[in-house]
Amino acid sequence: MRKISFISLITVMSLPAFALGEVHEMYGKEPVPPEIVAQYEKQFGKAEVLNENEEILKTEKVEQAEDAAKTKEVEEVKKVKEIKEVEVKEIKKDEPTEDISETKEYKDFKEPEYETPSNPKARFPHGLEFGVGVSPTSGLNGFIGYNNKKFDSFWAKRFGIRFDFASFSPIKNKLNKEINETVSEEGGIEIDDTLKIDNISLDAKHYGAMIDFYPFGDTWFLGGWRVSGGYFFGKLDLDAGIYGTPDPENGKVKFELNDHKYYYEDETSAKVMADWKYNGPYLGTGFDLGLFWGFKIYFDAGVVFTGETAKFDLNVPETGLKTGDGISVEDNAEVNAQFQIDKQKELDDARKEIKDYPYYPLVKIGFMYRF
Secondary structure, three states: OHHHHHHHHHHHHOOOHHHHHHHHHHHOOOOOOHHHHHHHHHHHOOHHHHHHHHHHHHHHHHHHHHHHHHHHHHHHHHHHHHHHHHHHHHHHHHOOOOOHHHOHHHHHOOOOOOOOOOOOOOOOOOOEEEEEEEEOOOEEEEEEEEOOOOOOOOOHHHEEEEEEEEEOHHHHHHHHHHHHHHHHHOOOEEOOOOEEEEEEEEEEEEEEEEEEEOOOOOOHHHHHEEEEEEEEEEEEEEEEEEEEOOOOOOOOEEEEEOOEEEEEOOOEEEEEEEEEEEEEEEEEEEEEEEEEOOEEEEEEEEEEEOOOOOEEEEEOOOOOEEEOOOOEOOOOHHHHHHHHHHHHHHHHHHHHHHHOOOEEEEEEEEEEEEO
16 A cells, blocks of 8 residues: 555656646545645645635535435425325315215205395396276276385385276176166166156276385385375266156156256156266375285275366257246247257356366275285
8 A cells, every 4th residue: 555655646746737637537526635735835836726625625515505405395395295195185085975965055055136236135026016906986907016115225115106007898888787776776866856867877997107105115014005196097988867757746757957947748868978088197095905925905095186077968858848838848949049058057067066176086996916
């Protein structure tokens, strides 16, 4: 060993200064032995070059620190991965294997309702309403409307709208038959000692639109009370027969027109007709009384403020008609003219009387359903 070290020392000392790289190749990157460093400094006077030995040591320390940090990081990542794998296995292990459709949560689940800005529970057709009933002044009554008591808005839940209509046409014949049978059983409607009303024919209809206001909104029982306003169009036709029966004492059918006396010597009949076409604003009140499942009883009472009054006509046969003095109305032109004046005066008086009451009454009752 001593021989090999001595030869190596002679070889290194004989190298020029620029051959330091070859020394490194021979001894590698390991630190240079102290005795070689001392000899190198004595021969070349460049000790600062050998300071590379310290740099090598520093570099190796840094590399070792970096390798240790990388190793630690890899181990930490590995541990995190193992922890996640364990958690996934535990979650899968805890997952139920039963059919979800059989769970209580699934059965209790309800589809969300369509929402509106005013109330998340209010959706069509909530508030849509229909009604069917009767009106003694208009016949069979019906309406379609909208009033949603589920709105959150203070005003929205209090207002509604209805389109109303009625007619005697579907029951006209049966109704008139029932009326006349009742009147006949009573012997007619007496208007004088020898005059009675019989053979009545009634027909009527109306249609219109209303706005309903419910002051108490949806407050239990009071929530069904409303005040209504709108506009209506309607018509009433009334025909009635006037029958005269001779007085048993004198055998005459006597009556007066415009304070003038007339009579028939035989049984006779006349006819009175009333025709009322009305339209105007409507004002009334009513209520909805809840029953079950959205069914309710409804009632309305109000009047139409009409500017037109009923038109009357009186058909009195002139054949056999005589004045109180026994003059024939049919044969005497002057007496006939007076008779026409008297008849017209009676019609004008009747129109004047009803003109003081320009209100057509509307009363309705029936069943309704509100969604």
